[in-house]
Each structure stands twice: as C-alpha cells, then as structure tokens.
Amino acid sequence: MIRIYFAGIDLGSTMTKIVILDEEGQVLASVISHTGAEHRRLANRVMEEALGKAGLGIKEITFVLATGYGRINVPFADQQITELTCHARGVASFFPNVRLAIDIGGQDAKGLKIRNGRLLDFVMSDKCAAGTGRFLEVIADALGLKVEDLGEISMRSTRKVTVSSTCTVFAQQEVVNHLSAGVALEDVVAGLHDAIASRVARMVRRLKVELDVVFTGGVAKNIGVVKALEEHLGCAVLVPEEPLFSGAIGAALIGKERVMQALDRGEVLPTRERRLEEATFFG
Amino acid sequence: MAYFMGVDVGSSTTKGVIIRDGVLEARHILTSGVNYRVAARRVMDELLEKAGLCLGDVACIVATGQGSANVDYSNRQVADLRCCGRGIVRIFPTAHTVIDVQGQSTQVLRLNERGQVINFAISEKCASGSGRFLDIIANVLQVRLEDIGPLSLESKNPITFTTGCAVFGESEAVSRVSEGVPREDILAGVHRALAEKISALVGKVGLEERCAISGGGGRDIGLIRRIEERLGVELLVPPEPQFVTALGAAIMAEEACEEEEGA
C-alpha cells in the first residue's frame, strides 16, 4: 500500500522548525534553523533538509501545514493555522493532560488554555518585547554571553536584583548599571529571568492556572526562567524534551487529522502542487 | 591657567573633553561597554594623554550622563540636561531650543541666553523614541552608522512601522527586507517615526527660531532633514554634536570653581 506523510512547519520570528510524520504520527525527521530575512528560501531549504533526513521526496508528502509568524511565506504549504492552535495540539501530544501551556518565543509570549488537546482560550503579549525571548537575546548579546548559557549562570545567584525597566533596551542599560556598580553577573541574570517570569505569570493568570502547566518555546530551555515561573505560579512547570517543536508537531498532527477526516468523508483535501522552488536547489 | 574636564558617560558611548579659557584642549570618545567604571577611567587617561597633562593639572571635573555615578574621580555630578544646555549655548549663543538625541532617550530643551534650562520634555519610557531604535535597525540592515543619513535621503516612500517597539522594529525591518523593500525606505521610516515623536516633544516646550540639535542624532543628516521638514526650521548642527554635553560638563566645572572663588 502507499504510505502517506505529513509535514508541519513553524516559521517563527527567530527559529524555523519543521517535522515530518508518518501516518502513525511517528516523527521521521525534524529540522531547526535560524529564521533569516528570506523566509521563502529558508522554508524551501529546511523542507529539503527534512526530506533528506526522512529519505522522502517532496511529492510523497501528502499534506503540509504551516504555522508561526511567517506562515504565509511558506510557498508549498497547503494550509496555514496560527501557532496558538498548533502549540496547543503539539503540547497535548507530549502531555495529554496539559491544561495550561506557556510558550515564550522570540516575538511574543502566549498562555494557552487546553482541554483534551483542544485550545479553549488564550492570552498573548505582542505590544512590546518585554517578557519575550528577544528580551534575553538582546541583553545576552550586549553582555557578550550566549543566550543558552544564561540559565546555568543564574542558577549560581544568591541575591537576584530587580530589573524595573519594561523596555528591553532600557533594561539592558539597567543591567549595565548594576554590573558597573559591582553586582554579580548571576544576580543580574537571575533578575532578568524574574522580570520575564513575573510578566508572563501575570498574563497567564487570566486563564486561571491549573495543573498540568507545560512550558514550551525557545526560552523553555532556560532553567532559570523555568524556576522563576514555578516560583511565580506556585506550581511545578513541565518542559518537554523538544520544547521548540511543539508548534511544528502540532501543525503536522492537525494536517494529519484533517486529511484523515476528509478521507472518512470520502473527500481529498485540495493541496498545492508538490515542488520546491528551483532557486533553492542551487542558490 | 586652569584646566577643566567634563565627562559624559552615556548609555552607548562615553565622551570627555578638557577645556582651558573655554577653549577645547582635548576630547575623546569611546564605547561605554558593560562597565562604566572602566570606560570612565579610560576616557580620563586618554584625555590627559592627549592634553599632555596629569590629573593634578585639572582644577575641577564634572561628571554627567546616566553613568555619571561611576566617574569616581569627579568633583561633582550634574544632570546631563543642564550640561547639554551649557554646551550648546557655548557653540550657538543664540540657540534657545535644543533637540538632544541620545542613545537612551530623546530630550528637547528650552534655554535662556545663559544656557539655563527653562523648560524641557523627555521621550517616554520606551526606546522607540530614542537613537537606539536607529542603531538597532541600521545594525540589522548592515548599514554603517555614517551611511544611515545619506542612504535614507534617497528614499522615495518611507515605510510605516506597525510596532511601537524598537526591538520588534528590528524583526519588522527584517521581514520588510524579505519582501524586497529597499533599505533606504526602512531607514527613512525610522527617521520619520523619530521625527514625529520629536516634533511632539518640541510642541510641549515650544519652538524657538534658533533651534539646535545635539547628541549622536546630530550626526545623522537623514534624521536632521526629517525633523526640519516637520518643524519647518533649519537646525543648527554643531561640528561634533556628540560632545556637546561633555563640553557643557567642562563648562559647569569652570563655573563651579568660579563659585568657590566667589564664595
């Protein structure tokens, strides 16, 4: 029999993630790459790479669902859905009992209220970079640190400082002031994590915090923020092994469901022509 | 004859000048980095080196700027707003409005003939009104700071930013680039956004016929033109706008000594 495959691509503001699933929902390939300026080229490139890993050709992919901030720039996607719905679905695939998911990505922070894998309600920050991954990136950058090291650094903190500025750029100056005044780096970094956690906790409380709370997105890799969130929410916060892929996996799973439901109805969902743009084969 | 030093520890750069008889003896600028103390020390060493002096030769030192507390060798600290006023009237005695575009914030001052601040307005607690917005965008567009202005002037239709946030402005600029929007239109978009915020500040303090610009923004011809369009006046631009506040600090040092002699 012919096997069918599903791809989910999550084109985020900083990272682009893609996964390919088979019809059992097993992950055959996953690729993550920095999102640059050229979304369309990038989408094609990561797709190629994923296909390579999965040993498949583009024509063998039954359905491609795109999500994330750049979802409209995925030339070969059959449908687009918001990251809100896809994250909810993806997180539920890791933790079936999840009721509240927090996703802190590059561009925004989200709180998702979930029941049985379905999104019920959400809150999100999108007016400014405070309380997002960019907040940490910008500041880590200014301090010449790797953003992935921040978590470990903050674990050494004994007396975290308060970072009062909301504006990322100003917070960066505040940090420099603290350091110049001789405050230990770990205490400053811990202060940053606390600032993010309190903002996000404040926001997600609107959804009424219930266990299990799951934390995804790039920032979920930061143990410092995880601990700070647990402090502010007063409960344990679970982090999946691949916190960055919940969106992409959710997208692929939703695609799979839609195709299957259509098949049950004896329909075939309309799909794009399966080809990657020439440019990407050479360029 | 006494020497006076002014040190301006700003958010992105640290500037220092030494004057004597109100004449510039030495000036130096360096990036503030992540430790203001170090920056403050280094700028002092460089200044003394250039002027061929030792610290003892300097009668009085005034520190200003947001990192002024870290200038441990200064005799006193003075708010940058006051120093900016003093500095600008030394260069343009008749300038009674100054637009001071700093990395951290943008401030507009009204001055009397003695350079005293008689009214002022400061951009809000968000970097979207400050020079940092420009740095961030220029950086992601890989435009060298000195090219920002000329390039922006080539723009036919400046973009409008959908976000108020400087940091998000960066990602927005990125996606506009991917849509094939020319860099000059993006830069001009930033300039226009800043010019709008600035003209609102000017509206609060009142515009004088003779209006000057200082701070890093004063080196950006693109920004200057946009502001001039909005305000309908020609801005007075000092030769080295970024040193105005440091110069003012040195003048404050001078005044401080005179006071003490007077007292």
Add this chain to the structure above:
Amino acid sequence: MTQQTRPRALNRLKSMYALRAEVDKMYEGGGGSEEERKPVAWVMLEGWANPILNAMGIRTVYPENYSSVCAAQGLATPFMERADAEGWPSHLCGYARTCVGYSSRMVELGGEIPPEAPAGGMARPILLVGSGEVCDARFKWFQSLGRFFDAPVWTIESPSPSLRERLQEDAYERNVQFLVDELKAFVAFLEKLMGKKMDWDQLEHTGGGTTEINRLRWEINELRKARPGPMHTRDFWSAMSAALYRGAADPEGITQGHRLMYDEVKERVDRGIAGINRPEKYRLSFEGLPPWHSLGFLEQLADRGWNFVIESAYRPGRPVSIDLSKYDDPMERYVRRRYRSLDESLEEDYGPEEAEIIRKEILRDGTSRRLGLRHIREYQVDGVVLHILLSCRAASSGLNLLQQRMLDTLKVPALVIEGDIIDTSLFNPAEALRKAEAFEETMDHYRQVRKELGMPW
C-alpha cells in the same frame, strides 16, 4: 548618604500622627467593638453619602483610601495582579484594581478578611455607594464588583455641569432641588435596606459636624502661606484622611485633633520654623494626587531644599456662614449647607472685582485662565510638580492646560512627573531626580522673570 549623617529633611508635625491614627479606626481592629458591630458600606469619597449613612447607623469604609493604605505599606501589588488575573484591564484606576483584587481574595476566603490585609482590612460590605462625581471609575468600579458581592450598588447622581452652564441664573436652584430629590430617594432606599426610618436630627448632627473641621483645616492652610512654609504637603496628606473619612463619624475627636494641629502650625509660624529641616530654597505646590507608594521621594526633594507648602488636591473650601433658618426641610438644609453656587464661591474666593472678570471670561470663553491658580499666587510658589497618573484620567487630563496657564499668567513653571497613585512600576525616582535638578535652573530663571515683571515673589 546624607540621610544617615544629617537629620531627616522632612520636619513632621507631631499633631499629624494622632489624626493619621484616627483613619485606622475605619478598618477592622480599630473603631471599638460598638462601632465594629455596625453593618459596613463601602463608599466613594464624595460630599453626600457619608453623613447620611452614619446617621442611618451604617459604618462607612473608603476603598479609595484603603487602596492608598495598601500602597503606602507596599502591599497593593499582589491585589492588583489579582485584578489582572480576573480580567480587569491593567490601565484602569490603581485604587480600583487594588480593591478588585482585595474583593476577589475575600471571595476566595469565603467572605473572610484576607490575613495579609493591612490595618485590619475592610469588612464585607452590605452596600456599595458609588458616585457620579469626580470620575467614571467611581460608579463603574463598584458596579463591576458584582462578580464578588451581591451587595446592592447605589450611585449617587450629582450634577457636574460645565462652568458656563453653572452660571445660568436658574442653574443653582435647579441643582439644589435635584440633589434634594436624589438624596431623598437614597434615604428611601436606605430605609428599605435597613428596615428603619431615617433619624433626621442625627443627620443634622453628622451633616453639621464637619463644618468646624473644615474651618480649622482652612485656617491651618492660611497659616501655611508663611515663609518658610510651616507645614509640608506630606503632613497634609497624612492628616487629611481623618477629616475626609472620619469627620462625620467622630466630629468631636477629629475637630480636637485639628485644633492641636492648628496650634502646632501656629507656633511654627511664630518661631519661623519650616516644614523641612533644610533652608527653604524653593517653595512648591504638588498638583494632582500623591504617589502613595513613594512618599519617601519627597524626603529626597526636601533634602535639596524643596518645600511643598501647598497642594491642589483635597484643599478645604473657604468656610462660609449660611443662613439656613428659612429652610425647614432637613434634606434641603443638608444640601444647602454643602452645595454652593459658582457665583457665590467665586466672590468668596476671588473677591468681587476678580470674580466679575472671571465670570465674564467664563461666559465668553467657557473657561477662565485665572481658575485653579489662586493658591499658586497666594502661597508664592516657585514651581509646581504635576503628577501625571498613568491610571487616572480624571486627575491627569487637566494638568497640561494648568501648566500652560501657570506659565502664561503667573510665570511659574511646572515639573511633570509620570507615576501613579498605586502602581509602583510606573514611577522612576532616579529619572525624577534627574529632572528635578534641571528644574531648579528653570525655577531660578522664572524667579528672575517674575522679578523683572515686578511680581510680588
């Protein structure tokens, strides 16, 4: 740090502490057992409800004041975060958000007072009395508390016409009649709620009792015109709650407290003692509501020689003797005692000549550039601090205009400081001090300008 080596810059009044202590009696743990047995109404501060409720044997508590108590003790934030979580937009009044959070917490505890509540906390209300006066929050906020309490909400309607409309000759009498009817309806409602009749003699007592307190507050403020200013605005704020919130409940006690305060201030004037322990370099007025969470900031300004000798908010009105003999309806007496016509108050406040000019200006322009500036002139201030509140439209929307008028007509500059009554995250002391230093130059400059124009200060 100067604070350690030198005496505190603020020179507090001893008589203030007693009055400040009075306020705690509103809350649980204060007031005495007899007081505590009475049913509690949460009330907005306005001219009308308090004496009526007290006369009906209902204890009045003021969430506006309680929120500032929470803020002053640094305990408001958790309540406000709760309000966020309950879905109240975060730009709303800090008083309201603190109160919403408090109410939500109370419900969580089955109606019990939260253990973390300062000053003993506010008891669960049987009634919420909102007001159409001053700001929208004062009736919308209590209405929105319905999620937590099934207590009825009554909003006391009171006319707030524009200046020009207030000068129409029939306007005053019409508004008096309106208030009489409105308040009688309120009494009818209370009688139904309490199942007992209104004691009108008691109202005469509670309603009249505050007149003397107001007179004393006025006299004290008159003393504050002295150089150096004998009483700092911080003492005024600390004491004012007693008069505003407790005056009707305990007229004698509060009156006595103010007598003592009058004597202390008088003595300071006679001996030339200032409200700050530093030379009075600058006399200032504080325009707008105080930053309850950061009052310590005033200490830093006082250390620079800034003496806040007067303030715009909660200023007592000039005492006037009104002949009520020809009115026998107790409610009408009650209303006329407190509600003055714009014509009269202009005459009283500005004298016949200026009042006439102002009247003309209002009829012509709808407003007068002279209004709201009298205290600037009479207290001869060098500058004012305009406190723009990020969560209060009512107190902030007029400030920029005031700033321009002061500069135009009196050559007195204003320092704009953005902050909030409750929300600490919005106030940046370092930035404010940076502005303050520059503002000293501005005040020096305009001192010179006023001198050149031959103005008295």
Add this chain to the structure above:
Amino acid sequence: MAAEQSKGLARAREVYLDRSRRAKELRAEGKKVVGYLCIYPVLEMVTALDLMPYRLFGDMREPITEADSYLPTVVCPFLRSCLDLGLKDRYDFLDGIITCHICDVGASLGGLWDYAVQTPFSHHLDTPHTLHETSLKQEKAMVVGLKEALEGFAGRTISAPALRNAITLHNQQRALVREMYDLRKPDPPLISGVETVRVIKAIQSLPVQEGNQLLREVISEARERRDGPRKKSARLLLWGSILDDTALVEMIESLDANVVMDDTCVGSRGFFSDVELTEDPLDGLARYYLTEIRCPRTFRSRDYMEARKDYMKDLESRFSYLHDYARDWNAGGVILESVRYCDTHGYEVPGVEDYLDSVGLPRTYLEHDYTEGALAPLRTRVQGFLEIIG
C-alpha cells in the same frame, strides 16, 4: 446639491474618505455647521434650527502631535486625536460645537477645545450617569439648556412643528439604519462590516435628509447586489468603544469571518430605538437620550431601589440584548473591542464576559491604541479566536 454621479455604497465610500466636503459646500451656501461629540447631543434640535450636525471624529491614520501639549498620553487616544485635528485646524469649518459628559476626558474636552481651538459657539451637555427618576428631570433640564443655547446661537427659536418634523426625520434615519442592518442577517450578509462603518460614518457627516437618501440608495443597491461579501466560516458580533475607522473590521473580514452585527457607537448604538413623539417633544427627547443609548458610560442597574442584588440577573438586564443580536443575526462569536485607556468600556468588560459565558457565546477581548499600524499584531489573536470557535 453639488454635482454627484455616484450613489449608494460608492457614495458612502466617497463621503467616508472625504467627509468634510459636504459640510464645507453647505457652509459656503450659508448653512451653519455644528460639530458634536459622541451620540448624546440632541441632533433633532440642531436639525430643527436648519443647522447641520457634524459628528466629531479622530483620525487613527494621523500621528497625534499637537494634542500632546494639552492631553497626556495616558488618556483616550480617540479624544486626543479629535483635539489634535482641532488644533491642526481640520475642524475650522465648524461654527459651533456641542460636547457632552460622555466620560472624564470627554467632559474636559469642551474646556480644552474652548481654550485651544475656540470654535465660535460651544455648549456642554451634562448628561446624568444614572437612570434614577431624578436623572430624567435633570436630563430634561439639560435638553432645555441646549435648546436655549442653540436658539441663541441660531438667532431664532425652534417651532413645535419644526421640532416634530426633525424628530420624524431622525426616526426615519434610525428606521433606515435598522433596515440596512437587516441586510446583514442573510448568510453571506448583503453588506459587509466595513461597508456598514463607512455608511454610518457617512450619514453622521451629512444633513439628515441627505443621510436618509443615502441609506435608501444603499439599501436598494444591496438588495440587488451580486458583488456582496463572500460566505465565510464565522459570523461575528462586535461590541466595543468608538471605531471610527474601517481598519479593525477590515482586518477581521480579511480573515475567514464576516462581522454581521455590532454594538458600537459608529454602528447600531445610536439607531436601534426611536424617539417617542410626546406631548412636549422635549420629554421624548430627554427620555431617549438618557435611557435608550446603551453606552457603558451610563450606570444601569436592574436592582434600583432593591435591597438585594442578583448579579447574573443584573447582567441579564444589562446585556441580554447582545444575546438577542447574536441570535437574530446568527453570530457564533463576539469580539469585545476597546481603545486603550477607555475606562467606561474597560470596567464593563468583566461583566460582559461573565454574561456571554453564562449564555455560552464565545468571546475574545481586543485592546488597541487607536493607531492603524498597531492593529496588525491583533490579527493572530482574531485568527486564533476563529480557530477556537470554528
């Protein structure tokens, strides 16, 4: 009447895009134009004096610069924008202005306008905040006050027949608007949300007769049209504060949804009931303007004079009309919208949410700062909401 080829929806769009043109023409012909804030001023009396009522709006596409000197950035950006336009002489063709106690800032706008813009005639209407018996008397007095002021300004008195006629004309306008809204009931609707905003804004920029004419054209055109909105998965009800620009609705309708009904003041709010022709016409007018306009600025309580309060019943008495709208226009979800710093709508949101939850209507709350650009980030929120209810 100036040469006009275009009719109906095209005409509405024209007026929407250049709304002051007609007012300026008529002014050139000697008609006096009276600007008014919000929908509380009694337009019937303006019309009866043969003056032209012209609603004050802001412009979310124009950055606010001048108004910063008068109103701090922490107050309603819509009102700041109105004042900003006034300060930029965009309202220099007005002979008079009527403000009203719509909210704290709205109440202060009159004074600021008098001080800084100085339109020759101005009057402030102090509409009461409650529906108490006393308030109705007070509102009547306010209406009388406005009448006298307007008569003084126009230099003539309002005759009873003229006022009756004006009331009839404005009631006709209300009826026509309701008729137009009926055309949004079919699926797909015959008139889009964007078109509706254009039409309402247009008729608030024209004399009532011309507005009624425009409505008739729009209605007959829409009945026949083939180029109406497409069928979409979601039909939405929009509740909220002032929306005097199509941008937000445009964004929503660019997604898989049609806005089929609204409760906003550039929408149904001013048109869904009529002024009763009473013995003394002013009684009917006072009652209508105090009680019939459902803006949160008015305190409504089911339990007036009641010693007990029942929260859910109170909510029902205040918001059940939203449930009716959703039923009659077959809306599957509600978008609650408010401009930032709007206190009256802000305090209303929790109650509206509790009510909608109690009747099982999905809802989402959007806050915007009255700039066109800032609407873009809301797109994902709306789309997410559509995915939830879809």
